[in-house]
């Protein structure tokens with residue numbers, strides 16, 4: 001209307017128009033002003049969506065910021081691999097979304113999203129490399145009373161100088177009732193580690209996933225070869241003199257399999273009862289059985305059972321079933337369960353002969369025959 005009045009005053013000849021023509025002109029001008037002020041797409045939005053667009057932009061931005069804050073609170077690896085963490089995350093996300101819809105205030109209650117405290121681990125999977133350590137950690141952490149650091153910390157072998165507070169900082173937050181875990185397979189063969197862990201706490205529970213040392217060595221070699229294609233052959237590395245059957249114990253892939261020798265070092269600091277041995281072979285054929293024993297050892301209720309696993313034919317390994325709440329079935333990554341490099345039968349037999357006395361000694365020490373023939 002203001003447009004019309006202004007316009008009619010500015011027109012020098014308006015006084016000559018009749019009352020009817022002024023009315024018609026006013027109507028036309030009103031329409032033109034209206035179109036100029038409210039373009040077509042704005043009008044469509046307004047009729048189709050009751051939320052004012054600026055409010056929508058604010059809400060979307062706030063939602064994005066809150067989701068970002070969430071990823072800071074929960075580390076990526078934990079969110080990716082822990083069923084419990086992803087359940088928690090989706091709960092938090094939906095409650096935050098509700099928060100945005102109901103209030104115009106975009107600031108999230110971030111403080112209230114943190115729960116529990118970061119504690120030093122009560123239990124550590126200390127080895128062995130290529131034994132099945134990732135599988136044990138991923139399977140045990142679906143237990144609601146277990147939370148674990150997602151990545152290998154290497155605190156007691158490579159990062160000890162950083163101090164215990166640095167180590168604690170890597171741990172997930174836990175409630176009083178939950179236990180904290182981590183896994184770093186190289187601990188088992190690092191001389192200083194048993195003493196260092198016992199200095200942190202003599203009560204730390206230790207888990208060692210052991211596997212036939214010959215298969216383990218081939219698995220180890222297969223992994224190294226995938227990163228270093230011009231590596232010498234397995235036989236060249238494993239033997240000082242293959243004709244005479246002299247094994248090169250200085251090669252790490254061979255040395256790690258001397259379980260009895262490494263265990264002696266641990267027994268100087270920890271009683272045998274505080275160390276639990278998981279069979280890497282049975283972990284594949286009967287994951288629920290092995291996990292039942294791990295739960296008993298950790299003093300946990302047997303919650304992880306056979307209903308959590310299924311055998312994935314394509315992968316050739318057990319995987320975790322789809323959790324009830326959300327998510328998809330989970331197998332371990334491509335680097336777990338690789339096809340091994342073919343090694344000739346003679347070399348394998350020679351290595352079996354080499355390891356036999358060490359294996360027998362190991363069975364005696366732990367009071368269990370793992371039947372690595």
Ligand SMILES: Nc1ncnc2c1ncn2[C@@H]1O[C@H](COP(=O)(O)OS(=O)(=O)O)[C@@H](OP(=O)(O)O)[C@H]1O
Nearest residue numbers: 129130131132133134135219317318332336337338
């Ligand atoms: N469920 C399931 N899925 C996939 N892989 C499984 C599983 N259970 C045990 N394994 C065996 O775990 C082996 C890898 O061991 P680690 O996780 O200890 O390896 S690592 O030291 O962390 O690199 C890996 O060794 P390779 O088969 O030689 O790749 C597997 O044999």
